[in-house]
Amino acid sequence: MSGASLRAALASRVVVADGAMGTMLQAQDPTLEDFEQLEGCNEVLNVTRPDIVRTVHEAYFSVGVDCVETNTFGANLAALAEYDIAERNFELSEAGARIAREVADEFGARDGRQRWVLGSMGPGTKLPTLGHITYGKIRDAYQTNAEGLLTGGADALLVETTQDLLQTKAAVLGARRALDALGADVPVIVSVTVEATGTMLLGSEIGAALTALEPLGIDMIGLNCATGPAxxxxxxxxxxRNARIPLSCMPNAGLPVLTKDGAHYPLGAPELADAQENFVREYGLSLVGGCCGTTPEHLRQVVERVRGTAVTERRPQPEAGAASLYQTVPFRQDTAYMAIGERTNANGSKKFREAMLEARWDDCVEMARDQIREGAHMLDLCVDY
Structure with a gap:
């Protein structure tokens, strides 16, 4: 693992990652036997057909990218459980990282230029905010996922395509626990997915994501998937304007157009390269790459434009605030004082404490609403009793 060298590179120059993986794997027509009868579970190919996975990494390194993502997007509890192989989380994660590590080291040995491996930690298919799965269960599974990636040689952990801030937090804390358990120190990168609607899937604005995630000590935040660069x-x-940490961007090749042959991504390689070059200059990105619909040719042209470019200096002016699931609220007073409602504190309100301990959630919510109606600007919610 070369977490320190990757951190140093990201602080000084633009680093280029790879593009889409799933479509390139499918293009090689793996058989049902290759999938161990688990059709569509690409992570199984890390064990049964590492040669196929290698060719994808090789194709991207051949066009000049600095780093590749592991074939582990679905190596998480929710996704693997759908195939009844949740217990193979570590195995498939470690295998995916090991393949990418071997290819990265081979290319590095040829020309002396260091290549890195980003350990992909995908969102899964269950959202804890909606009650699909418990927070503790996915946090622990993400720790297993991360431990496998680190054992296989990942230089960073990339929590990507996140749609639910609670799921994102579970992945970040799982990653942190894995780093502690293994005594490792590599960057933790978070890439959120903002839909064409302008918010994450559950309605979170980008400001809420930044306010909620930056204090977790992540090394970088950015965007990927769902939309094109525009x-x-x-x-x-x-x-x-607001992030204190480095930024990344890995867009799709435009918004997908549905055709009789499936989804088609309309953005060509020159257009993606134009957009990423502009983003690097305007927004000071440190890490760029591609997501759905992007190919080695897309990334070859991005490499030609931006790789090795010095990171544009940003002068962010972050504003302290608090976030709900949906939006960030700056600590800005529009009135002469800030009223904080404290009746939703289990240590200060007997009524709230009893309702909480008896699981009368509607009563708890109504107490919060009462304070808002009475003019509270913020609520002090404390259930630590």
């Missing part, structure tokens, strides 16, 4: 610009602008 739709990401406003959200990147917010991050550039």
């Amino acid at each position: 739709e990401m610009s406003e959200h990147l602008r917010h991050l550039a």
Whole structure:
């Protein structure tokens, strides 16, 4: 693992990652036997057909990218459980990282230029905020996922395509626990997915994501998937103005167009390269790459434009605030005082404490609403009793 060298590179120059993986794996027509009868579970190919996975990494390194993502997007509890192989989380994560590590080291040995491996930690298919799965269960599974990636040689942990801030937090804390358990020190990168609607899947604005995630001690925040670069610009602008940490962007090749042959991504390689070059200059990105629909040719042209470019200096002016699931609220007083409602504190309100201990959640919520109606600007919610 070369976490220190990757951190140093990201602080000084633009680093280029790879593009889409799933489509390139499928293009090689793996058989049902290759999938061990688990059709569509790409992570199984790390064990049964590492040669196929290698060719994807080789294709991206051949066009000049600095780092590749592991074939572990679905190596998490929720996704693997759908195939009844949740117990193979560590095995598939470690195998995916090991393949990428071997290819990265081979390319590095040829020309002396260091290549890095980003350990992909995908969102899974269950959202804890909606009650699909418990927070503790996915946090612990993400720790297993991360331990496998680190054991296989990942230089960073990339919590990507996140749609639910509680799921994102579970992945980040799982990653942190894995680093502690193994005594490792590599960057933890978070890449959130903002839909064409302008928010994450559950309605979170980019400001809420930044306010909630930056204090977790992550090394970088950015955007990937769902849209092309055009739709990401406003959200990147917010991050550039407010984030204290480095930024990344890995867009799709435009918004997908549905055809009789499936989804088609319309953005060509020159257009993606134009957009990433502009983002690097305007928003001070440190890490760029591609997501769905992007190919080695897309990334070859991005490499030609931006790799090795010095990171544009940003002068962020972050504003302290608090976030709900949906939005960030700056600590800005529009009135002469800030009223904080304290009746939702189990240590200060007997009524709230009893309702909480008896699981009368509607009563708890109504107490909060009463304070808002009475003019509270913020609520002190404390259930630590």
